[in-house]
Amino acid sequence: MKRMHVDRARGLRRNMTDAEQLLWRHLRNRHLTGSKFRRQHEIDRYIVDFVCPEANLIVELDGGQHAEMMAVDADRTRRLESLDYRVLRFWNNDVLMNIEAVLEVILEAVARAAPHPSPLPRGERE
Template sequence: MALPFNPALKARAKALRKAGNLAEVLLWNQLKNGQFKGLDFDRQKIIGNYIVDFYCAEKGAVIEVDGGSHDDKAEYDAQRDAFLGGIGLRVIRILDKDVKHNMAAVIRFLMQQLLETPGAVQA
């Protein structure tokens, strides 16, 4: 499926990939290069008018790492989640503090969310 794409966001997505906050970098180190059960993830992927933290096309899933910057963005996040859900994507939210302090639990959670479904890649 071809995802909607706003080319005006390319420079912003590239800047986000370069800057990367600590939690995103730590999680990316677990997901990149097929390290997570052979699944392919994109980082700072443009989908429509949004840039998502991580995207797995094979599973139709978006992973968002939520830190303090999301505290006052509940309405924005709800609109974004509705858009992503409307095009058939599932949004998985993980707390920044969990990535930083309990990566093993985050990985278990992602395995449950992404792998333990009918027809999923076997662990």
Template sequence: MNYKPRIRGTTPEIEEAARRLRKNLTTAETHLWSALKNKQLEGLRFRRQHPVGNFILDFYCASCKLVVEVDGEIHNQQTDRDRARTDKLEEHGYKVLRFSNKQVLNDLPWVLEQIKAIISPP
């Protein structure tokens, strides 16, 4: 059996930070959220700024353990940190997709197609 335990245990500080981030989405996050909320994509429920362990996931679909991250310019300077975070999530069975702000703002249909491809492989 290939059991992957869940990452458990957030802290009150992480949960409070997630609440603050939910109230202050970036322009790109707002753009993507408008396409994901209310089960608009394949009938799946996505959460925004969802705390998991020590992480706050930009968007998360629990039914398929899919994490969608929207990366701004700052992520160009923290690729090692982002890779370690992605590796840790993948160790626990999460699928992680990363998109740049530019991709979300300039080609949302393509971004949504990439998400759909992960949700329902051919």
């Protein structure tokens, strides 16, 4: 079963949609806030489009077929949220037509999840 997921994830990485390719160009190599993103990554029984493990953030891109799958997507989101992930969903068209706005939302979500850059040592907290 695990091998099947690995093979499927590899196939998805090789055959990314135009929207996924565009977003990946902005997320890869720590381009956005220095945060590490992975693409087509397995979490639980799902393969998510993009994940930033350090921020517990998942970014999913939805094409037109997802309009008929809203209940399935909602169940998937609830399951991933139960694993302490925050899930952001964008329509492919939003990524293709307004990438800057999409990146801003992702940037804000990563910043909100990031720990303080210089936390106080133990015992010095208020």
